[in-house]
Amino acid sequence: MQEQNILQTDLASKTPMIQARKQTRIPSVWTKEELDALIGAIDRGNPKGKRDYAIILLACVLGLRVTDIKNLTFGCFDWGTKKLTFIQSKTRETVTLPIPSEVGWAVIDYLKYGRPKVDLPVLFVRHVAPFLPFSENDHLYQIIRDYMRIAHLPTLKKHRGMHSLRHTAASRMLEHDTPLAVISDILGHTDTDATAVYLKVGINKLKECCLHTPEVGS
Numbered sequence: 001m002q003e004q005n006i007l008q009t010d011l012a013s014k015t016p017m018i019q020a021r022k023q024t025r026i027p028s029v030w031t032k033e034e035l036d037a038l039i040g041a042i043d044r045g046n047p048k049g050k051r052d053y054a055i056i057l058l059a060c061v062l063g064l065r066v067t068d069i070k071n072l073t074f075g076c077f078d079w080g081t082k083k084l085t086f087i088q089s090k091t092r093e094t095v096t097l098p099i100p101s102e103v104g105w106a107v108i109d110y111l112k113y114g115r116p117k118v119d120l121p122v123l124f125v126r127h128v129a130p131f132l133p134f135s136e137n138d139h140l141y142q143i144i145r146d147y148m149r150i151a152h153l154p155t156l157k158k159h160r161g162m163h164s165l166r167h168t169a170a171s172r173m174l175e176h177d178t179p180l181a182v183i184s185d186i187l188g189h190t191d192t193d194a195t196a197v198y199l200k201v202g203i204n205k206l207k208e209c210c211l212h213t214p215e216v217g218s
Helices: 032-040 047-060 066-071 101-113 141-150 162-175 180-187 192-201 203-207
Strands: 083-087 094-098
Touching: 032 047, 032 141, 047 066, 047 101, 047 141, 047 162, 066 162, 141 162, 162 180
Parallel strands: none
Antiparallel strands: 083 094
């Protein structure tokens, strides 16, 4: 009505915001095409690219939180059993996950040919001297942003931080018929209700919920 000059005041700006519960929000996820473009933009021939590739796979394949990725140490990886074990920063629970082949080789490639020769227990470090661990407040968003620009992906379309890759990992597991309880264990959720939010982005699963509506004759 304001556009038609019927009202002089923008009533929308006067409307109070309603706080929504976290479970009512729709997670931001990447499509397969977007994720392929993001990963394809990484130059895995240089040390920083090897590091970034491993970090992004840990987020989008295993669904690790950015804090947990930054806290990973050499001791977290058991290459004999192909298991990754770490204490989640949010829940303080110990989580053990199988290491998928693509993730394992990405980490190995970084350790052998990309990581600066520094005596630090953490796996991932900065690639600008001094070669220190990422800071507590560093959410690694700049890594995603830089490769989105290289891949010509819109940076303002949705929330595209590292956490969105965790959302994507959950949605992909759901698409492959992984039980919700298993996804909860992988993500380290103590309650499956926290994982159920990803049902909202599982389009194929949502289609299964549709009720058949009989045609109404005229």
